[in-house]
Amino acid sequence: MRLLFHLPLSPFSRKVRLALAEKRIPFDMRIERVWERREDYLSMNPACTVPVLQEDNGLTIADSTAICEYLDEAYPDMPLLGRTLAERVEVRRLVAWFDGKFHAEVGMNLLYEKQMKRLMGRGNPDATAIRAGYANLRPHLEYIGWLAETRPWLAGTSLTLADLAAAAHLSALDFTGDLDWTLNESAKDWYARMKSRPSFRPLLTDRVSGVTPPAHYADLDF
Incomplete structure (x- = not known):
């Protein structure tokens, strides 16, 4: 296996x-x-x-x-990078956005500072970084909301790796209770669609020692 x-x-x-x-x-x-x-x-x-x-x-x-x-x-039967050249370009752009820009501006300031730093024995959280992470979260959620409002899925007409990348980053922050879903209703609605997919269910059963996810984390209806 x-x-x-x-x-x-x-x-x-x-x-x-x-x-x-x-x-x-x-x-x-x-x-x-x-x-x-x-x-x-x-x-x-x-x-x-x-x-x-x-x-x-x-x-x-x-x-x-x-x-x-x-x-x-x-395993090309379920393509996740898009079917056309233009689609693949947009998928890769958005995956790079979430894995690079979102992770640097939000994930490193919240997930790393508040959770991973402790696990890795690298000292106490940096309060300035945490404040920056929360401040940076709003425009990223607004961007996700705009994509969700203007397209069936984030990168276009079908679910792609762009949706999986965005959902992966958001789900980790949602697990730790660091997401304020009232900031953007469209982003919340898109994430609810992602959370309802069968592929997401194993993530919703994750548990981490010392961290209790909020009640809505595994609730498909929020």
């Missing part, structure tokens, strides 16, 4: 889990505490980050972008 090394609160791991589930590809998971820097794991991924996907044939793929690109090439 293929194996995904992951961390429950890693949005990049969550993106790959959603992609595998949307493609109905069976897999097992193993939590990898990257701060322990296991030698066996370093030999698979010298960057010592999650996720890493290990196929049955021994092929090992590190980095969520590389994994998702591989999955779309190896």
Whole structure:
């Protein structure tokens, strides 16, 4: 059975889990505490980050972008990168937005400072960074809301990796209670559609020691 090394609160791991589930590809998971820097794991991924996907044939793929690109090439029946050249360009742009800009401006300031820093033993949260994360969240939710209002899905007419990437990042923050869904109703409605998909259900059952998700986290009707 293929194996995904992951961390429950890693949005990049969550993106790959959603992609595998949307493609109905069976897999097992193993939590990898990257701060322990296991030698066996370093030999698979010298960057010592999650996720890493290990196929049955021994092929090992590190980095969520590389994994998702591989999955779309190896298992093309449910395309997640778009069907036309223009669609693929837009999907990749938005995935880069969420994995890069959103993660840097929101995720690192909230998820990392409030949760991962503690797990990794890297000191106390930075209050200035946390305030910046909350301030940056509003325009990102407004952008997601605008995309959801003007398109059937974030990147166009069909569900793509752009939706999975955005939902992965938001779901990690929703788990920790750091999302104010009153900031944008359109973003909330789009996320409710994502949360109702069968691929999302395993994420809604995640539990992390020391963190209690809000009551609405696993509620499909919010």
